[in-house]
Amino acid sequence: AGPPPAAAATWPPSSPSSSSPRSRSSTTTSRATATQQRSGGKGAAAARWNWNRRTGAEGLPRGIVQTSSDMFLRPLWDPAANRANKNDRHKALLAMAVGISQMQNVDVMARKFLNESYTVMLFHYDGNVDGWRSLEWSDKAIHIVAPNQTKWWFAKRFLHPSVVAIYDFIFLWDEDLGVENFDPRRYIDIMVSEGLEITQPALDPDLSTDIHHRITIRNKMTKVHRRVYDNRSSMNCSDDSKGPPCTGWVEGMAPVFSRAAWKCVWHLIQNDLIHGWGLDMKLGYCAQGDRAEKVGVIDSEYVVHQGIPSLGGPSDTSKLPRRSLDLRTHIRRQSSAELEKFKERWEKAVREDDEWMDPFDA
Template sequence: MNFEDSKRRGTPNRRKSNECTMLLATISVGILFGFFIGASFPAFSPSKIKLISPIDTYLSDKNSGHSTQTILNVISVTKDNLSKEARNLDDPSKIWVPSNPRGAERLPPAIVASESDLFPRRLFGKPSEDLTIKPKYLVTFTVGEKQKPHIDNVVKKFSENFTILLFHYDGKTTEWDEFEWSKRAIHISVAKQTKWWYAKRFLHPDIIAPYDYIFIWDEDLGVEHFDSEEYIKLVRKHGLEISQPGLDPSSRGLTWQMTKRRGDREVHKETEEKPGWCSDPHLPPCAGFVEIMAPVFSRDAWRCVWHLIQNDLVHGWGLDFGLQKCVEPAHEKIGVVDAQWIVHQGVPSLGNQGQGENGRQPWQGVRERCQSEWKMFRDRVSNADKEYYKSIGFDPSNHTAH
């Protein structure tokens, strides 16, 4: 082998050696560069770099059934929050707390007052001395002036542990000042509105958060055999999250066997109905069911129910069949208190606030709307269920509940 052959064979080896040297040098420079760049930023915890929970949920579950577009939509909605949080890593003096309530991210957590109450306060003195007693429960009545004597008797059945809130559908409030308790009560007046219209707008869960139980009652209930404190004791004893007093068999308009009082027990949670009325013995109206005339909600149950109330369906018809969605298991946590019972007197009141036309009475138009709202609510709940199950790729018809 002559010199030229040896030179040609040695050239590739030297080229590979040079390439390796350059690669190692590049890696070394990159490591050093990365080190100096990292050192130039403030220290941070890896826990701060995390996906916002909705995105994290979508991406971590490969079998969730969510489409790519759904994930992109979530990212689009939350990208501003991510960018703001990232910028605050550069400038710690700017407050940004993603776990704060929406809109309050710029406030330090210790100053955020995310809940309120209905406790009237003085205009003078120390705030800490404003309240001599903090009511633990709330009772509301939607009333008209004609029912003053009756409501006066009903309110006397509720102890000082209750905040009294009157919703006035006839616009008359000062007329109630003849009652001493009325001067301490809260009055809200909007003409010709229903109790569920009021509840959706004035009983937000964050506003009434201090109350353990919320009574949302009609104005035509006889309470001769009812004691509010004893009722609360029974509700707690039997673990009822949603309840109502039993209805005396003499009550007008008694429709459901579930709400009819039984004289041989404190509470009942299920019943037998007419053939074909119950597709499942654990579902309404055989269980998990109370009517909307005199419901009582725990704080946690109300937080769910408030979201179930539809803004435009003001009469609440059909809501009683949807309540079972808000507690689990509903057939154990929804029930009727038999030992404390009421009488539904069926006094026509708000129905007469309708508008008579074409020879029809005002109440007829109100009743028609009630019935149409019931169908609309039922359809909305059904469609919402279908959309949800479709979004996760689940077919409930092929599933047997345990």
């Protein structure tokens, strides 16, 4: 009667007992041989296997794999209704943690970016999304809700580099910035022309509050500055200064990152240290080169820092109940504790990584 017909090979096996180790090895070898023949030999097959392993898509043909995403809202019907991006040169994303008390200011900020067909993403830390429905652009923005979380918490979870890879620039801003003298398109053009990877808009010294570092103050005589000069004994910034906060530094309130820089910064953000204290001193390591050249403050497009600490309670302490004052105190204590933890982690990582060399270690 002859031998029984051969069973069809399946991959992966349905169970460990469905085939012997030898038959599984034979099946794998046959598949590898077929792949080599189709792709032109052992070298091509190895390259394909390595590529698939890097993406986690080894079970898929390469042409179907999409390794990135975006935040563009897609219509449920009528594909022609997709909003065209009139700014073909660059794509940008503005992401902010917001509360309803700052809606009027955020409205002004968002319009600046939406008018250039940039994407706006709002992280609602007070849980109130419905209150924003009255704004005509609300349905054009991405809304994400998580009570009492900071922009760094949101960014770590929702701005993975693969998700935002389509964007050339990431604006990770606070909600209390005045943008009357700021144009996002001109700002991006300056970043590109100056070869900058990490920046912030300069702060108007006449109207801003909470200016902590002189390097952030607007210089009316320049378009961009990359360092500050300060001969105070506590600072001593000069041409010999090689690092923050004299050069290669921006503050955490309004940073802007290139795509390449953000790929690095996202990994620098610590998952459990949600206030982000200490990150500013290390951002230069993500500048794709010399931080003294690749990090800068843009003077010609400047903002006003209003210094309104909305997360955790309002800022007018004369009208606050005692509980709100206590919340602000607890938040600052937590931020300080996280700063110390971040410093300890950095120092420990440097000690334990024998292959890493500090590019800025003089």
